[in-house]
Amino acid sequence: MSEVRASTIAVMAGRGDRIRNGRRGREPALPEPDLFHRPEAILCEKTEVPVDLTKPGHRIVQSLWYFDFRLVYFAILWIELTPNGWRERYSVDTGHGYFHEHTHGHAKADRKDIKPLYTYVDVQECFDEGYDLVHGKYVKQSGG
Amino acid sequence: MDVDREKVIRRVMRTVAREQARSPLPVRLEDGSSPLVVALPGDSVADVFERVGGFGGSANLIVAYAERLKLLSIELNASSETREPADVHPVASIGMLCDWLDCTPDGSAQIRINDAFAAPPVVRELAYAF
Numbered sequence: 001m002s003e004v005r006a007s008t009i010a011v012m013a014g015r016g017d018r019i020r021n022g023r024r025g026r027e028p029a030l031p032e033p034d035l036f037h038r039p040e041a042i043l044c045e046k047t048e049v050p051v052d053l054t055k056p057g058h059r060i061v062q063s064l065w066y067f068d069f070r071l072v073y074f075a076i077l078w079i080e081l082t083p084n085g086w087r088e089r090y091s092v093d094t095g096h097g098y099f100h101e102h103t104h105g106h107a108k109a110d111r112k113d114i115k116p117l118y119t120y121v122d123v124q125e126c127f128d129e130g131y132d133l134v135h136g137k138y139v140k141q142s143g144g
Numbered sequence: 145m146d147v148d149r150e151k152v153i154r155r156v157m158r159t160v161a162r163e164q165a166r167s168p169l170p171v172r173l174e175d176g177s178s179p180l181v182v183a184l185p186g187d188s189v190a191d192v193f194e195r196v197g198g199f200g201g202s203a204n205l206i207v208a209y210a211e212r213l214k215l216l217s218i219e220l221n222a223s224s225e226t227r228e229p230a231d232v233h234p235v236a237s238i239g240m241l242c243d244w245l246d247c248t249p250d251g252s253a254q255i256r257i258n259d260a261f262a263a264p265p266v267v268r269e270l271a272y273a274f
Contacts, residue, residue, distance in 0.1 A: 048177040
């Protein structure tokens with residue numbers, strides 16, 4: 001008759017590691033940085049720039065909000081003319097503290113967060129990426 | 145697909161977003177929007193004005209040269225009692241129109257294409273934004 005015994009070997013951390021781990025455990029956790037939220041609409045200079053694209057019946061509209069000459073919010077929409085009027089096909093914007101996309105024209109649960117925003121500088125830095133996403137989607141899906 | 149034109153539209157829209165913070169586009173409609181038409185210098189005047197018509201007859205027009213941009217404000221069906229309209233051939237290029245506008249005393253003119261009047265009263269030079 002043979003006996004099989006499972007055994008585990010616990011490796012104890014060295015003394016230095018234990019001291020460091022203890023110190024870390026006693027340190028207060030760093031607070032999560034607050035997400036950036038745009039100033040109230042009434043305080044912002046708002047502008048909307050629609051541009052017609054190479055394919056008739058397609059436009060890209062960029063909605064830009066400035067506060068004290070800073071870009072604090074943007075939304076870039078690819079829209080298409082249908083018999084029922086203009087319909088959104090794809091968009092990105094910087095609401096809710098996140099740079100995010102709407103993949104199905106603001107249909108239910110179509111929001112996908114791309115990156116969190118902590119200051120207006122993050123908003124400004126996302127603009128080019130956002131425009132490229134929207135224009136790229138238009139070129140890919142409509143054949144330009 | 146017109147790759148050059150797609151590239152130009154991308155560059156212009158980036159530039160406009162930066163430029164708008166300091167100096168807004170001159171044509172602004174009642175709904176607060178500033179419609180924009182992007183043209184290449186070789187585009188015909190008639191085609192460009194037809195695209196302006198798609199925005200209701202008033203739009204900002206950016207003519208995208210390789211190293212600079214020219215901004216014009218276009219208003220179709222505008223009439224002026226003080227100016228005699230200049231006749232422009234519909235197949236004339238928008239680049240030619242810009243060159244001619246540079247030679248006018250105040251950079252503006254009223255023009256007539258196929259009996260349609262248009263007044264581009266503002267011409268501004270811009271550089272592409274980084």
